Amino acid sequence: MSDSERVIARIGLDDTDHPEGGCTTYDLNELSRLLTRNIDSAEEIERRLVRLWPFAERRTRGNAALCLLISINPQDIGTLYETLQHWIPEPDNSEIGNASRPAIVVGLGDAPASWYWETVRGHVPLDDRLSSIEASDYRVITRSDRPHGAIGASAAIAWPASEFTWELVAWRYPDRIGSPRTVDAELIGSISAKHPGTFANRDPTTGRCLIAPRTPCPVLYGIRGLSQSSVIDAHNDLQASDSIEGSIEYGTHKTNQCSDDHLDDMFVGTVTSEPVIGTGGHVSLTAMSRGKNETILAFKEGGPVNAEVRSMQVGDIIRWVGLRSPDDSIHLERVCLIDPVPIIKNRPKCCGSAMKSEGKRSMLRCSKCEKKRERSWISEPLRNAGLWAEPPPSHRRHIAKPLSEGPPNAAVRILPEMPS
Numbered sequence: 532m533s534d535s536e537r538v539i540a541r542i543g544l545d546d547t548d549h550p551e552g553g554c555t556t557y558d559l560n561e562l563s564r565l566l567t568r569n570i571d572s573a574e575e576i577e578r579r580l581v582r583l584w585p586f587a588e589r590r591t592r593g594n595a596a597l598c599l600l601i602s603i604n605p606q607d608i609g610t611l612y613e614t615l616q617h618w619i620p621e622p623d624n625s626e627i628g629n630a631s632r633p634a635i636v637v638g639l640g641d642a643p644a645s646w647y648w649e650t651v652r653g654h655v656p657l658d659d660r661l662s663s664i665e666a667s668d669y670r671v672i673t674r675s676d677r678p679h680g681a682i683g684a685s686a687a688i689a690w691p692a693s694e695f696t697w698e699l700v701a702w703r704y705p706d707r708i709g710s711p712r713t714v715d716a717e718l719i720g721s722i723s724a725k726h727p728g729t730f731a732n733r734d735p736t737t738g739r740c741l742i743a744p745r746t747p748c749p750v751l752y753g754i755r756g757l758s759q760s761s762v763i764d765a766h767n768d769l770q771a772s773d774s775i776e777g778s779i780e781y782g783t784h785k786t787n788q789c790s791d792d793h794l795d796d797m798f799v800g801t802v803t804s805e806p807v808i809g810t811g812g813h814v815s816l817t818a819m820s821r822g823k824n825e826t827i828l829a830f831k832e833g834g835p836v837n838a839e840v841r842s843m844q845v846g847d848i849i850r851w852v853g854l855r856s857p858d859d860s861i862h863l864e865r866v867c868l869i870d871p872v873p874i875i876k877n878r879p880k881c882c883g884s885a886m887k888s889e890g891k892r893s894m895l896r897c898s899k900c901e902k903k904r905e906r907s908w909i910s911e912p913l914r915n916a917g918l919w920a921e922p923p924p925s926h927r928r929h930i931a932k933p934l935s936e937g938p939p940n941a942a943v944r945i946l947p948e949m950p951s
Contacts, residue, residue, distance in 0.1 A: 536604070536605070537572070537602050537603060537604055537605075538602070538603060538604075538605050538608070538639050539576065539600055539601070539602055539603075539639065540600070540601050540603055540608070540611060540637060540638070540639055541598060541599075541600055541637065541638060541639070541642065541688040542562070542598065542599040542600075542601065542615070542635060542636075542637045542688070543596060543597070543598050543635065543636040543637070543683070543684030543685055543686075543687040543688040544558065544559050544562065544596070544597045544598070544599070544633075544634075544635055544680070544684055544687070545596035545597065545633070545634060545680040545681075545682070545683030545684040545687065546589070546631050546632050546633050546634060546678075546679055546680030546683065546684075547620055547631060547633045547680070548631065548748065553631070553748060553749075554702075554748040554749045554750050555595065555596070555597050556580065556595075556597060556700045556702075556750065556782065556784070557700075557702055557748075557749040557750070558597075558620070559578060559597040559599055559782075560702070560780065560782050562599065562615075562618060563575050563578070563599055563601075563782075565614065565618060566599075566601060566611065566614060567601075569610075569614055570603065570607050570610055570611060570614065571607075572602075572603050572604035572607050573601050573602070573603050573607065573611070574601060574602045574603070575599065575600070575601055576600040576601060576602055577600050577784075577785060578597065578598070578599055578600075578782055578783065578784045578785070579597065579598040579599075579600070579687060579690060579692060579784055579785045579786070580595050580596075580597055580698055580700075580784035580785070580786045580788075581595060581596050581597070581598065581647070581651075581683075581686060581687040581690045581786065581787050582594060582595050582651075582786070582787055582788060582793075582928075582929045582930040583595070583596060583650050583651050583683055583686055583793075584650060584651055584652060584653055584654065584655075584793060585793060585854060585928055585930070586654070586854070586856055586857060587654070588654075589679055594683075595683075595929075596680075596683030596684055596686055596687040597684075597687055597784075598684075598687035598688050598690070608639075611637070612637065612670070612672070615635050615637060615672045616672050619633055619634070619635055619672050619673060619674055620633045620674070621633075621674050622673075622674060622675035622678075631680070632673075632675040632677055632678050632679040632680055633673065633674070633675065633678070633680045634671055634672065634673040634675065634678035634679070634680030634681040634684050635671070635672040635673070635680075635684060636664060636669050636670070636671055636672075636681055636684040636685045636688055637669065637670060637672060637688075638667070638668050638669030638670060638688075639668065640668060641689075642667070642669060642685065642688045642689040643663070643667065643689060644689055644691060645689070646660070646663070646685045646686050646688075646689035647686045647687075647689040647690045647691070648792075649686075650682060650683065650685075650686035651686065651787070651792045651793050651930075652792075652793055652794075652795055654857075655682050657677065657678075657679055657681070657682060660681060660682050660685060661678075661681060663685075664681060664685055669685070669688070671684075690787055692785055692787075694790060695785045695786060695787065695790075696755060696756065696757055696785075696786050696787075696788050696789050696790075697755070697756050697757070697758060697759050697761070697762050697783055697784065697785060697786065698753050698754065698755050698756075698762065698783070698784050698786050698788065699753065699754045699756075699762035699763060699765075699766050699781055699782070699783045699784075700750055700752075700753045700781060700782055700783075700784065701750070701751045701752055701753075701754075701766060701770075701778035701780070701781040702749045702750060702751060702778055702779055702780050702781065703749055703750070703751045703776065703778065703779065704777070704778075704779045705749075705779075707776065708747065708748075708749050709747045712743050712751060712752075712776055713774070713775065713776035714740060714742070714743045714751070714752060714775060714776065715772070715774035715775060716733070716738065716739075716740045718769070718772055718774055718775065719732050719733050719740045719742060719743075719769075720732070720733045720738070722754075722765050722768070722769070725765075725768065726756070726761055726764055726765040726768070727761075728756045728757045728758050728760075728761025728762075729754055729755060729756040729757075729761050729762060729765050730755055730756065730757070730789075730933070730935075731755050731924050731927075731933075732754070732755075733924075734923055734924040734925035735923075735924070736834065736923040736924075736925075737923065737925055739925050741924060741925060742754055742755075751776055751778045752769075752778075754766055754769075755786075755788060755789075759783050762783060763783065766778075766781055787930060788929050788930055789930070789931070789932045789933060789936060790930060790932060791852070791930070791931060791932040792930060793854060793928070793930050793931075794852050794853070794854065794864070796852075797850060797851070797852050798818075798820045798821075798825070798850065798851050798852070798853075798861075799820060799848065799849070799850045799869070800818035800819050800820030800821075800825060800848070800849060800851075801818060801819050801820075801846065801847070801848050801849075802816055802817070802818050802843050802844065802845055802846060802847040802848075802849060803816075803817045803818060803819050803824060803845060804816050804817040804845065805844075805845060806840055806841050806842075806843055808841065811831055812831030812837070813828060813829065813830050813831055813837070814828075814829050814831075814837055814840050814841050815827065815828045815829070815840075815860070816840060816843060818849060818851075825860075825861055826859070826860040826861065827840070827851060827853060827860065827861045827863055827866075828856075828860050828861065828862050828863065829841075829863045829866070830862070830926075832922065832923075832926040833863065833922040833926060834922055834923045834926070835920040835921065835922070835923075836863050836864075836865065836866055836920045836921060836922055838920070839866055839868065839920040840863070840866060843868065844871065844872045845872070846872035846890065847868055847870070847871050847872050848868075848869050848870035848871075849866060849867065849868050849869060850866070850867045850869050851863055851865065851866040851867070852864050852865050853865075853866075864921065864922070864927075864928065864931050865919055865920065865921045865934070866919070866920055867917065867918065867919045867920070868916050868917070868918070869916065869917060870916070871916050879895060879904065881897035881899070881900065881902055881904075882897055882899040882900050883899075884897070884898065884899065886898075886904065889903075919934055921933065921934050
């Protein structure tokens with residue numbers, strides 16, 4: 532049969548892992564090997580790793596789903612479905628709230644793009660998604676009566692992959708899983724310099740290695756990069772070193788990391804309250820934007836973002852991007868002070884007390900005799916107007932686009948990261 536008569540099957544997989552172990556990338560690797568071994572016409576085309584809505588209730592830390600694209604002869608489609616039905620893992624029947632409910636979503640042709648955009652930007656009810664899949668040409672394969680994995684699996688096959696980065700995932704030898712990983716931090720620090728096509732290998736503000744997970748899963752490390760060749764070259768260099776644990780195998784994945792796909796808008800607003808520092812050093816304030824008073828929150832771990840919000844004054848005009856949480860507050864990912872309120876030094880006195888401001892760039896007023904006068908002794912703002920701030924790499928979402936890849940507004944400069 533000629534290549535023109537072959538078809539492409541999209542196989543989405545999710546919810547085979549859990550916080551205490553397992554890894555969906557490892558399971559997809561095993562599945563790909565099974566399919567290409569048992570079905571003569573099956574050939575792997577590519578793998579995709581798709582990060583989804585960071586607030587999903589059943590998420591693991593990275594909240595990723597997987598997609599496998601294979602080329603296959605049409606007469607083998609039935610065998611493909613049978614193989615997937617036999618392979619799909621049993622659900623975890625424990626009482627843990629986020630117990631795994633594995634599912635495969637499989638079919639031919641393009642899946643509705645809405646499956647991806649709905650899942651990367653908000654909560655998707657399971658029953659709604661199952662109904663949508665049932666009405667399509669795709670099918671769900673599962674052993675669970677509540678296959679939550681179908682949500683992520685359907686999103687993964689629907690990701691358009693028009694813009695993408697790469698991640699190479701290297702897996703450990705089975706007898707090493709659960710033991711401490713041997714990954715030399717100093718060597719990891721040199722990877723970015725030696726392989727500039729890779730990124731997020733190490734947090735320069737803390738020295739922390741960012742490629743090795745800290746859970747007892749099969750993954751040794753994951754190398755992120757702008758091209759497939761860059762991550763493979765970096766992996767080969769690491770594996771040539773005696774200070775890095777050997778990996779049994781690796782897989783490369785197209786990803787939506789560094790895409791900002793989870794963010795649907797940029798906001799501009801006026802600060803309407805003084806910053807409030809809460810428990811743990813988190814800071815919040817309110818800002819009026821599009822007729823609504825928004826509560827925006829900067830976590831302590833956000834570093835430069837947290838520091839920038841702490842310095843803000845009522846009346847400042849700011850621009851920000853962030854993720855709206857289930858409680859309707861916005862968790863900041865980047866923020867920029869674009870028009871700061873002028874700072875008044877040596878404010879004039881009247882009736883023995885400093886005169887009060889009636890608002891941004893307005894008159895000064897005596898709170899006792901109500902006398903007004905023009906502002907005077909205005910100092911130049913000392914704050915970082917026009918500079919974007921973002922969290923340090925170790926506290927940045929996988930899916931967030933770093934400022935190094937271009938600020939949200941190319942006309943502004945980037946606020947340098949603060950040392951820890």
